[in-house]
Amino acid sequence: MEHKIAIIGLGYVGLPLAVEFAKKYKVVGFDINDERVNQLNNGHDYTLEVGDADLARVLTKGSEIGLRLSSNVDDIRDSNIYIVTVPTPVDRNNRPILKPLIKASETVGKILKAKDIVIYESTVYPGVTEDECVPVLEKFSGLKFNEDFFCGYSPERINPGDKTHTVANIKKVTSGSTPEIGKVVDELYKSIIVAGTHLAPTIKVAEASKVIENAQRDVNIAFVNELAIIFNKLGVDTHDVLEAAATKWNFLYFKPGLVGGHCIGVDPFYLAQKAQEVGYHSEIILAGRRLNDSMGDYIATEILKFMVKKDITVKNAKVLMLGITFKENCPDIRNTKAIDVYKSLGQYGMQIEVYDPWANFEEVKAEYEIQMIPELGANYDAIIHVVAHKEFKDIDFNRLKSNKGVIYDVKGALSKNIIDKRL
The missing domain is CATH 3.40.50.720 (NAD(P)-binding Rossmann-like Domain)
Structure with missing residues (x-):
């Protein structure tokens, strides 16, 4: 045929x-x-x-x-x-x-x-x-x-x-x-x-x-996100811990972060829904999704606490978010969890600017009512490295931030010498 x-x-x-x-x-x-x-x-x-x-x-x-x-x-x-x-x-x-x-x-x-x-x-x-x-x-x-x-x-x-x-x-x-x-x-x-x-x-x-491929990945990242929360409370760098643990041959190296997109952020719900229809309430799958869905608020709170610690006035603070897509080097903004960080910080009256060379201006405006900036400014009280686009590697962060400005690295992709704190 x-x-x-x-x-x-x-x-x-x-x-x-x-x-x-x-x-x-x-x-x-x-x-x-x-x-x-x-x-x-x-x-x-x-x-x-x-x-x-x-x-x-x-x-x-x-x-x-x-x-x-x-x-x-x-x-x-x-x-x-x-x-x-x-x-x-x-x-x-x-x-x-x-x-x-x-x-x-x-x-x-x-x-x-x-x-x-x-x-x-x-x-x-x-x-x-x-x-x-x-x-x-x-x-x-x-x-x-x-x-x-x-x-x-x-x-x-x-x-x-x-x-x-x-x-x-x-x-x-x-x-x-x-x-x-x-x-x-x-x-x-x-x-x-x-x-x-x-x-x-x-x-x-x-x-x-x-459907289990993405559910499995979601649960694994949720575990590492939970570790990040615990280690932050203990004053231990999560990424340093993961690098040390990864020296064992069978350690699964997942990094903490925002888990969105049209697959991992969605597929677990499909499996959980079907399980519920046949009389089983999912425990691990939904627990992992709940934790991953909470990370935007957690990151925003961590940034807020660090700003207060450095005596930065929160209300009307000038904040730069680097990245709005759901992952690096990709224009896809569907179900991006970067928006959770944006909304959480916005509740404190901060003036947030979003810069993303990969995202489409009109699409972001239509989907999230955010007017992105076409080029980077200066004197930011807080800079949040949300998405690890390749273009962000060469940014002169010292030129962008104010004297007391903080740099928070969600992805753990920047040099430790540049940032003040990472997830």
Whole structure:
């Protein structure tokens, strides 16, 4: 069978995947956001996951192998493999929002044909593909699951901003709704994934494997964050402790910090929600998330105490926050925990300026109502190194701060000779 692939969703996950597949197959990238599609057709990806040159190499307007981008559903009608890569966020109460996934399933269901395969990559709790998405596909297509059409699940493992662990270089978990379809899905991904694939026995196993990856990392960082709180009270430098402990061969070296983003800061809630539905209240997973969610307030309090200790007037103090994205060297501001530090400090009447050369000014303004500064000022009473962007390594901090100004390093990435305190 000739594979004609449609990628549904052209964000941080969908676009890199579409580009990789387009090197070997005829691919149509579909997104309901006209502005996003137009931008990509003009040769630029604002997420910076795909370089302009790489995008230009695969873009095509013809019927040959390559990538075509569209917001018109008619352009994906003749596809026989649909890969759904839409986001799966949580609401303000941390409950899973499946609406984007359901809407994407409706779109695909309306054009689904016999023998087509629908593969989901969006992070979900075990059972979502078969229990939530398949009924939508059946309803809108009038076809029967595992008789007329089939499904697969292959969890995304994109690490935004990472130019080493790209799509092709990360081992891919695959699965199918039948053993035979599992092999088809596995072979499809194996054709583009240099790192290889792992065929899971069922879709639910593949779904579960993804959601525990980030839950595990979240719990590990929560443990180190708790250690940081304890060691700060004891007057011990947490990073020095971790460096010493890391000399043992089996020590897991995680660093304290803010844990946000669209994956680690969200996925644990998906697993906890499903656990609750089957009668189990998660202890460790939710405890880790609660602690990590509290770190913004903790950091703000630590900065406040240090300012008071140095006899800096808190009200109307001039404060600089370096970084607003959820991680370093990446423009992604989704679910960034840097905003927690900003809001907490703002409660004390401080005048906070945010500088981030990676974040989009308009996006930050629209999402968080923050007007970032285009260039650094001077005479700051407090400077907070929130995100370890590479551009911040060469900053002359002494030029920026006031005489009594304090420098707080959230990431522990600056020289100890520069800073006053670190998490």
